[in-house]
Amino acid sequence: xxxxxxxxxxxxxxxxxxxxxxxxxxxxxxxxxxxxxxxxxxxxxxxxxxxxxxxxxxxxxxxxxxxxxxxxxxxxxxxxxxxxxxxxxxxxxxxxxxxxxxxxxxxxxxxxxxxxxxxxxxxxxxxxxxxxxxxxxxxxxxxxxxxxxxxxxxxxxxxxxxxxxxxxxxxxxxxxxxxxxxxxxxxxxxxxxxxxxxxxxxxxxxxxxxxxxxxxxxxxxxxxxxxxxxxxxxxxxxxxxxxxxxxxxxxxxxxxxxxxxxxxxxxxxxxxxxxxxxxxxxxxxxxxxxxxxxxxxxxxxxxxxxxxxxxxxxxxxxxxxxxxxxxxxxxxxxxxxxxxxxxxxxxxxxxxxxxxxxxxxxxxxxxxxxxxxxxxxxxxxxxxxxxxxxxxxxxxxxxxxxxxx
Numbered sequence: 001x002x003x004x005x006x007x008x009x010x011x012x013x014x015x016x017x018x019x020x021x022x023x024x025x026x027x028x029x030x031x032x033x034x035x036x037x038x039x040x041x042x043x044x045x046x047x048x049x050x051x052x053x054x055x056x057x058x059x060x061x062x063x064x065x066x067x068x069x070x071x072x073x074x075x076x077x078x079x080x081x082x083x084x085x086x087x088x089x090x091x092x093x094x095x096x097x098x099x100x101x102x103x104x105x106x107x108x109x110x111x112x113x114x115x116x117x118x119x120x121x122x123x124x125x126x127x128x129x130x131x132x133x134x135x136x137x138x139x140x141x142x143x144x145x146x147x148x149x150x151x152x153x154x155x156x157x158x159x160x161x162x163x164x165x166x167x168x169x170x171x172x173x174x175x176x177x178x179x180x181x182x183x184x185x186x187x188x189x190x191x192x193x194x195x196x197x198x199x200x201x202x203x204x205x206x207x208x209x210x211x212x213x214x215x216x217x218x219x220x221x222x223x224x225x226x227x228x229x230x231x232x233x234x235x236x237x238x239x240x241x242x243x244x245x246x247x248x249x250x251x252x253x254x255x256x257x258x259x260x261x262x263x264x265x266x267x268x269x270x271x272x273x274x275x276x277x278x279x280x281x282x283x284x285x286x287x288x289x290x291x292x293x294x295x296x297x298x299x300x301x302x303x304x305x306x307x308x309x310x311x312x313x314x315x316x317x318x319x320x321x322x323x324x325x326x327x328x329x330x331x332x333x334x335x336x337x338x339x340x341x342x343x344x345x346x347x348x349x350x351x352x353x354x355x356x357x358x359x360x361x362x363x364x365x366x367x368x369x370x371x372x373x374x375x376x377x378x379x380x381x382x383x384x385x386x387x388x389x390x391x392x393x394x395x396x397x398x399x400x401x402x403x404x405x
Contacts, residue, residue: 066116121278141265147252150165
């Protein structure tokens with residue numbers, strides 16, 4: 001059943017007070033922000049079936065969407081972000097958002113794609129049905145790209161404490177030190193670019209996620225919980241809980257061009273729908289029934305977030321789809337062991353600088369706070385994949401786990 005929370009405005013005010021008393025804030029959140037279970041309300045909800053004609057459809061702007069066209073990060077420096085890389089074809093019988101990314105191995109021949117909604121979303125339930133791809137629709141395979149669904153608050157300054165980001169990021173061909181497919185769920189406190197410092201917590205699954213998947217996360221009561229195809233795969237809390245309103249984003253981009261071999265390669269990511277209910281925690285089953293209800297009522301778009309007055313459709317059992325039989329697994333079946341290097345590697349230190357190839361011994365923390373309680377996993381050997389400082393092994397993609405010591 002769903003759980004209602006108080007409004008975002010009151011929650012932000014509570015968090016401002018909590019900056020001076022974290023323990024009191026935790027008590028406030030648990031005591032005052034969770035109500036008794038109830039049926040979904042959808043008073044402030046966004047549903048979009050992506051029934052648009054093209055990236056220039058005036059309804060996109062009218063409904064709060066922006067098709068990105070400006071250059072800049074993330075991804076390959078100098079790459080383009082053309083509006084033409086956003087389209088709305090019919091896929092598997094339904095109108096669909098399609099993101100296109102292409103590269104010939106050069107910055108000038110590389111293009112990314114992004115569509116994002118205005119910054120007005122905070123606590124509640126977020127869901128999208130996304131089709132990931134492991135291979136290009138044309139050209140050679142092997143490019144290191146990122147397929148995403150996320151929310152974000154802009155970074156106003158290095159290590160901005162009001163920054164926030166909640167990520168689903170799928171890397172079909174590896175990257176960031178990974179060699180094979182990996183799916184990250186990452187919750188950010190903050191970061192800085194120069195020198196690179198990342199303060200985040202992540203969970204990952206090392207397996208292919210090609211095909212359609214129901215992605216969902218909830219933001220409530222100090223916890224960000226991630227679900228894949230109805231299965232809870234991550235629960236992040238503590239300082240990583242967001243403090244400010246965020247935008248909703250989908251983008252598709254290349255980490256670099258190092259993996260490219262020849263010719264032009266084109267990749268697609270597709271999104272069936274987007275759903276958000278503000279200040280309301282729903283289950284994956286409730287979300288699926290509400291989406292089916294909107295479609296059964298012929299509703300292609302509704303948005304009452306910030307205005308109120310919305311109503312849920314009649315919940316409907318969705319049609320049977322080809323969901324994966326087995327839920328995603330959290331770890332490889334046979335975890336590696338650190339071996340003799342555990343005896344010679346130094347202990348990880350929060351203030352030390354590490355570069356690619358450095359190895360350390362560290363037992364990751366329980367909640368992504370390196371100064372907090374330990375996880376109980378025991379010491380592991382970790383290898384740095386690039387320059388890093390202050391990013392704890394076991395919680396950030398800068399480190400690869402080489403096994404238990």
